Amino acid sequence: DGGITQSPKYLFRKEGQNVTLSCEQNLNHDAMYWYRQDPGQGLRLIYYSQIVNDFQKGDIAEGYSVSREKKESFPLTVTSAQKNPTAFYLCASSRDYLNEQFFGPGTRLTVL
Amino acid sequence: QKEVEQNSGPLSVPEGAIASLNCTYSDRGSQSFFWYRQYSGKSPELIMFIYSNGDKEDGRFTAQLNKASQYVSLLIRDSQPSDSATYLCAVNMEGETGGFKTIFGAGTRLFVKA
Numbered sequence: 247d248g249g250i251t252q253s254p255k256y257l258f259r260k261e262g263q264n265v266t267l268s269c270e271q272n273l274n275h276d277a278m279y280w281y282r283q284d285p286g287q288g289l290r291l292i293y294y295s296q297i298v299n300d301f302q303k304g305d306i307a308e309g310y311s312v313s314r315e316k317k318e319s320f321p322l323t324v325t326s327a328q329k330n331p332t333a334f335y336l337c338a339s340s341r342d343y344l345n346e347q348f349f350g351p352g353t354r355l356t357v358l
Numbered sequence: 359q360k361e362v363e364q365n366s367g368p369l370s371v372p373e374g375a376i377a378s379l380n381c382t383y384s385d386r387g388s389q390s391f392f393w394y395r396q397y398s399g400k401s402p403e404l405i406m407f408i409y410s411n412g413d414k415e416d417g418r419f420t421a422q423l424n425k426a427s428q429y430v431s432l433l434i435r436d437s438q439p440s441d442s443a444t445y446l447c448a449v450n451m452e453g454e455t456g457g458f459k460t461i462f463g464a465g466t467r468l469f470v471k472a
Contacts, residue, residue, distance in 0.1 A: 288446065288464035336401055343458045344450060346392050349401040
């Protein structure tokens, strides 16, 4: 089955820790994205990548980092510099930057 | 600041009625427009996309685009309780540093009463 997977589904982090959220797609899509969603809010773009080995900051990149070493993978690291990381994190991919995005199931991160 | 605006709702309609969801966007050069449905606690799923002025129908859903008015809407005919969700409008806009990125509206919550 083609699709996007994210892991883990739930993640708990202690203050001061870095954590990495996984995102993998087997849709052969060039573009991948990371969004953050807070309760009752819309999606805010953290980082996006239009092609392998290249990525750009979105609207709220501070405290986050990404890599795009493989076409199918776009991991997101939430660093200790992110002051309020508790949120629902969504990964998406699209054939290219003009086409519709398909979302993974999300990772819910909670800071203890 | 490039924006996509939606009425947050909630929009409440009786079962079987037509639900009308609206969205405006700020960038006149936008080319691609999308509607997503998001159930509580779940990830968004694509309902429809539209690129050209006019209407596009898919089953009970119709997307309407008016680029001159910078307005896109989604009509849901014969609304069902299972349509109760948050509907997100998304628009591809040119970024400040070139290229395009997708801007999402905050979403409209729809309740369909049985």
